[in-house]
Amino acid sequence: MKLTKSQIKYLYTFTQKHYVDWYDVQTELVDHLANGIEAQWEENSDLSFNEALDVEFKKFGIMGFGDVIEEKTKALNKRYRKLVWKYFLDYFKLPKIMFTLFLVYIYYLSLKTIENTLIVVVPICLVFLVVPIWFMIQKQKQIKKLKRETGKKWLFDNIGMQLGGLIHFFNIGIYASVIFDLDRTLPNLILFFISAFLVLFGLTLYISIFIVSPKLRMTMAKQHPEYKLA
């Protein structure tokens, strides 16, 4: 005996009631529960849908679906950061390393020669402040639009919006006290390190927002036929 469409729909609601908001996670759990219920019916066809569901849900333990969501979030965050790291390393290989070094050198030179360091520091920090905020607003709108149109929310979209947890690292405000205390009379080595830090910060931000996030969406869209690329 197979589950009906309305029973499958009920299983989606059931997972949602048990704090699984994400359609990509719900889908796997719904199929698992459905398989379990059908297997029980094969042995005892008198069992009601709710009784069989209760037995299957209990198999997930006292935490219910909590562990699955937590571990899935961790795994996706890790996958995201791994991708960022992979593309980041490209900027330290030929030919891109020339571009990286060139940027660091230009920035170092600007810090060293322009008398008012704020002219060099403020614009770049403003960009680093505005870009992640702009990205998050855009993503939030995209997620809401998708939810409105399809009624679905996807975990990987949420991971993409938070840049796999890197969003906390991209809060330039944390580094403000060091950056705004810059003085061109500081030792060259320190100026060089600060230049390198800002360039690498910008590179990581660029890779996360413009390379990894779209890539993750494309991969997920390929995997899930129901995901609609907005």
Add this chain to the structure above:
Amino acid sequence: MMYICVTMSNSKLYKGSLNVIILKLLKEHDKMYGYEITQKVKALTKGELNITEGALYPALHKMEAEGLLDVEVKKVDNRLRKYYKLTETGTKETVNKLEELAEYIKTMQALVNPKLA
């Protein structure tokens, strides 16, 4: 009955083997879905080994994130089913993990039952 789950006292012995079990099954079956894996293990071990749901999915998701598994979602009956299959890296890792496990079993056998080793 042995359980692969975090709450059981003997779990630590088997927890490390869960990934190997999954990899080995996928190597033999091309693609499988979560429930199918739990049932297959149960059948192969005649119910001796029971992979709990709370341990299986985190392991699958972790291996997917590590690039060992690839995913395909297909409509089966009136619902969607997520299939897992080995990537190229996953296939290589399976060989390594199986060799490691065989070596480990050999070592344990030498310690526990020197006559057999």
